[in-house]
Amino acid sequence: MIVAIDGPAGAGKSTVARSLADRLGFRYLDTGAMYRALTWLALNDGVDLEDGSALGLLAEAARISFDGERVLIRGHDVTEEIRQAEIDRVVSTVARHPQVREVMRDRQRELAEQGDAVIEGRDIGTVVCPDADVKVYLVAEAAERARRRVADRPEIGAEALATDLRLRDQRDAAQMQPAPDAETIDTTELDVEEVVDRIERLVQERAKASK
Numbered sequence: 134m135i136v137a138i139d140g141p142a143g144a145g146k147s148t149v150a151r152s153l154a155d156r157l158g159f160r161y162l163d164t165g166a167m168y169r170a171l172t173w174l175a176l177n178d179g180v181d182l183e184d185g186s187a188l189g190l191l192a193e194a195a196r197i198s199f200d201g202e203r204v205l206i207r208g209h210d211v212t213e214e215i216r217q218a219e220i221d222r223v224v225s226t227v228a229r230h231p232q233v234r235e236v237m238r239d240r241q242r243e244l245a246e247q248g249d250a251v252i253e254g255r256d257i258g259t260v261v262c263p264d265a266d267v268k269v270y271l272v273a274e275a276a277e278r279a280r281r282r283v284a285d286r287p288e289i290g291a292e293a294l295a296t297d298l299r300l301r302d303q304r305d306a307a308q309m310q311p312a313p314d315a316e317t318i319d320t321t322e323l324d325v326e327e328v329v330d331r332i333e334r335l336v337q338e339r340a341k342a343s344k
């Protein structure tokens with residue numbers, strides 16, 4: 134079974150998806166980490182972030198793998214580095230290129246085909262796994278999303294983070310449409326357990342229906 138969890142930054146996707154995967158005993162796949170790792174490599178190699186063809190070739194050539202919670206690209210463990218503000222600010226520039234998205238989509242589909250998984254991203258329910266068994270679109274009010282980011286990135290000022298989030302939303306907008314058959318959950322007033330409970334119920338309903 135595939136559970137697709139999409140939504141904007143700060144809506145709670147990672148925390149919820151990880152916890153749900155744990156509960157269900159499913160694999161957890163963070164597709165944002167793949168775009169982040171590619172961005173890290175492009176900066177490292179000095180590839181122009183506006184050059185979609187060069188980035189597409191880089192994506193094809195560079196293997197991205199997961200080792201538990203660790204993220205590796207071309208043999209480098211980039212788990213911590215890809216969470217830095219420097220990557221936050223430019224990752225959507227990289228993720229915007231169709232050449233990059235095509236390579237990522239194929240890789241993510243291959244990973245999805247390996248069996249039960251909770252997959253989080255922006256376009257999982259629409260593009261990567263349009264046949265996902267359960268599709269959820271998480272949203273939260275802007276102020277709450279910014280507050281969560283501050284907790285994640287205590288070294289950066291709240292105002293700078295709110296601005297970064299707004300800019301990233303604008304750049305990610307093309308990839309951020311909920312699938313028509315996705316269940317939208319507003320997480321503003323919910324805690325993690327409540328959101329995970331709701332999605333787990335959807336998973337159980339789906340499992341029953343397909344018996």
Ligand code: DC
Binds near residue numbers: 142164165166168301
């Ligand atoms: O979820 P995140 O913040 O780690 O994602 C990083 C960036 O990658 C985000 O700005 C949008 C992009 N992304 C995407 O375009 N498609 C996905 N499936 C996942 C992430």
